Amino acid sequence: MIDQIRQIVSEDKFRSEVxxxxxxxxxxxTTATADIRLMAENEKKVFDIIKKNLGKFSFENTTxxxxxxxxxxxxHPAFSKLQGLDAEEVxxxxxxxxxxxxxxxxxxGNNTAVNAHIDVVAPFFAPERKGDVLLGRGxxxxxxxxxxxxGALKVLDRLSREKRIFLKNNIxxxxxxxxxxxxxxSLDLAVDKELKKRxxxxxxxxxxxxxxxxANRGAVWFKCGITVRDKTATSGQRVTPSLLEAMIFxxxxxxxxxxxxxxxxxxxxxxxxxxxTCNGMLGPFGEHPSRICGVVKFLVxxxxxxxxxxxxxxxxxxxxxxxxxxxxxxTRVFDIxxxxxxxxxxxxxxxxxxxxxxxxxxxxxxxHMASLQEHDAAITKLAYLGRxxxxxxxxxxxxxxxxxxxxDSTRQLILEGGQGFLPTHSIxxxxxxxxxxxxxxxxxxxxxxxxxxxxxxxxxxxxKLHNNAYYTSPESTTFxxxxxxxxxxxxxxxxxxxxxxxxxxxxxxxxxEYPNMPVITSGAGELRYAHADNEQLYxxxxxxxxxxxxxxxxxxxxxxxx
Numbered sequence: 007m008i009d010q011i012r013q014i015v016s017e018d019k020f021r022s023e024v025x026x027x028x029x030x031x032x033x034x035x036t037t038a039t040a041d042i043r044l045m046a047e048n049e050k051k052v053f054d055i056i057k058k059n060l061g062k063f064s065f066e067n068t069t070x071x072x073x074x075x076x077x078x079x080x081x082h083p084a085f086s087k088l089q090g091l092d093a094e095e096v097x098x099x100x101x102x103x104x105x106x107x108x109x110x111x112x113x114x115g116n117n118t119a120v121n122a123h124i125d126v127v128a129p130f131f132a133p134e135r136k137g138d139v140l141l142g143r144g145x146x147x148x149x150x151x152x153x154x155x156x157g158a159l160k161v162l163d164r165l166s167r168e169k170r171i172f173l174k175n176n177i178x179x180x181x182x183x184x185x186x187x188x189x190x191x192s193l194d195l196a197v198d199k200e201l202k203k204r205x206x207x208x209x210x211x212x213x214x215x216x217x218x219x220x221a222n223r224g225a226v227w228f229k230c231g232i233t234v235r236d237k238t239a240t241s242g243q244r245v246t247p248s249l250l251e252a253m254i255f256x257x258x259x260x261x262x263x264x265x266x267x268x269x270x271x272x273x274x275x276x277x278x279x280x281x282x283t284c285n286g287m288l289g290p291f292g293e294h295p296s297r298i299c300g301v302v303k304f305l306v307x308x309x310x311x312x313x314x315x316x317x318x319x320x321x322x323x324x325x326x327x328x329x330x331x332x333x334x335x336x337t338r339v340f341d342i343x344x345x346x347x348x349x350x351x352x353x354x355x356x357x358x359x360x361x362x363x364x365x366x367x368x369x370x371x372x373x374h375m376a377s378l379q380e381h382d383a384a385i386t387k388l389a390y391l392g393r394x395x396x397x398x399x400x401x402x403x404x405x406x407x408x409x410x411x412x413x414d415s416t417r418q419l420i421l422e423g424g425q426g427f428l429p430t431h432s433i434x435x436x437x438x439x440x441x442x443x444x445x446x447x448x449x450x451x452x453x454x455x456x457x458x459x460x461x462x463x464x465x466x467x468x469x470k471l472h473n474n475a476y477y478t479s480p481e482s483t484t485f486x487x488x489x490x491x492x493x494x495x496x497x498x499x500x501x502x503x504x505x506x507x508x509x510x511x512x513x514x515x516x517x518x519e520y521p522n523m524p525v526i527t528s529g530a531g532e533l534r535y536a537h538a539d540n541e542q543l544y545x546x547x548x549x550x551x552x553x554x555x556x557x558x559x560x561x562x563x564x565x566x567x568x
Contacts, residue, residue, distance in 0.1 A: 251392065291303070309357070530548045
C-alpha cells in the first residue's frame, strides 16, 4: 500500500495542487489581533479555501460542519483569555471547521481524528517559493499540518474511487483556531462529548520533524508586571529606583529557577530535558510570549563624559562574556540556509553627548521557545549586560539611570514569556515557582539599591496559554500504528528511540480531557523554523508527511485494502 500511496503523491499534478493549496491558505494573515472582526474574516477566508477543496472529494457519507465555539469554555481550567475580552464577544462570529467521513464500523480498527490549527504568530509574511523550499508565516506552524491532512484525504479519495481501499470507521478532520494563543479552538472540540463519540484516538499535526511522538512537554505563559506605588520617590518625572533595573534582576532570577526545574526534570520519554525559560516580550519589544525576542533597546542616562562611555563599553562586554559563557556565542553559529551567523552582532551603542545618554541595542535570534538553544534571546542578554551597569552604578554611587528606549516605563513595565516543563512537574507548581522567582528578583534589586521592598507592586498572571505536559503509552495500538506507518513511509528509523516532543501543542487538551485515549503528535517541518523570521518548509518533507498520514489513517481505522 505504501508504494501505491507514494505513486500518487509523486505525481506532478498532485504535488502542484497541494502546494497551491498551502500557498493559498498561507497568503491569508491569521495572526491574533484585538480586532476580533478582522480575525474572524481572515479565519473565514482560510476555511472557505479548505471547504472548497474538501468539496471536490467523492467520499460517500461526508459532512462539512462549521462548529461555533461555545463561550462556555471560559469556565474550563484550560481556557486562555484572548485580548482580555469577554468570551461572548470573542466567539460570537467564529468557529472551527470539521470534516466528517463516515465509514461502516469495524472492530479491526478505531474511529480517529486528525487535527491542525490555522492561526499563526506575528509578524506575518507572505509565502514565497524557492525551489524545494516554501518560506512564509505558517508554512510549518501549522498550515503545513493542514496541508498534510488535506493531502492525505486527497490520496484516500483517489484510492477509494479506484476501489483500491474500502474505508472503515469514522475519520474526523479538525481545522481549528487559536492554538497559538492558548488552544481555545481545540478546547471547544475536546470538551464536546457528542463529538467525542466520533473518535477513539487523535493525531495532531505539528512541526514535529516527521517524527511520531506519544508525549509533549508542557508550557505556561507568564505575564509579569511591576507597577510603581503612589508613595514611590520621584526625581522630576522620573522614578527612583528604575523599573527596568528591577525587571533585569527578575529576568535573571527566573532564568535561574528555570535551570533548577530543568535539572529536576528526569523522565524516560524526555532524556534530553527540553525545558526552556523564554522571554518573549518586554514593554514594546517582542511579538509573542513564545517567540524569542530578537531585539531590545535601552538607554543609560547620566553619562557625563567620554571616559564614562569607555567604562560603559567595558561593562557591557563583561556582561556579554558572562552571557556567552552560559548560552554560547551565536555570532559563531551559522544558519544552514543563508550561511550567515545567527546573530551578526550582540549589541551596538550610540552616545548622545548633548543629552548625556547612551543607547544600547541588544540583538538576538527570534524563533520558537522550544528551539531556544538554537537561537539567541535578546531580553535575557539585556539582563546580563544591564546587571553589570547596575552593579557599577550602585558600587560607585554614580547617578546613572537605565530605561527602555521609546517608551514611558516610569510607572509600569510588563514582561511576557513562557516556561517549559515535563510531566515530572505540575503546571501549578511551575506557576508558583516562576511567580516567586519574579518577585524574588525585584526584592533582591530593591535590597541592593537600598530601597523599601513595598515601593513596587508585583503581579504575575497566567491567563494565556497554560499547556500541561502529557504522555500516553507507547504500547498503545494507536501509537504502534503510527510508528509502523512512519517506518513504512521511510521517515523513521525502526531502531530510533521513542521520545516525547520538545514543544507543546493542542494534543495536551485531548489527552487532558481523556487520559486513557491515545494522542499522537507528528508532522512536517523543523521546530527551529517555527515562529522564526525565516519560517520555512522543505516540500519533500510535506509529501513524506502526507504518505505517513494516509497510511496511519488506513491502519488506525482498520480499512480494508483490496
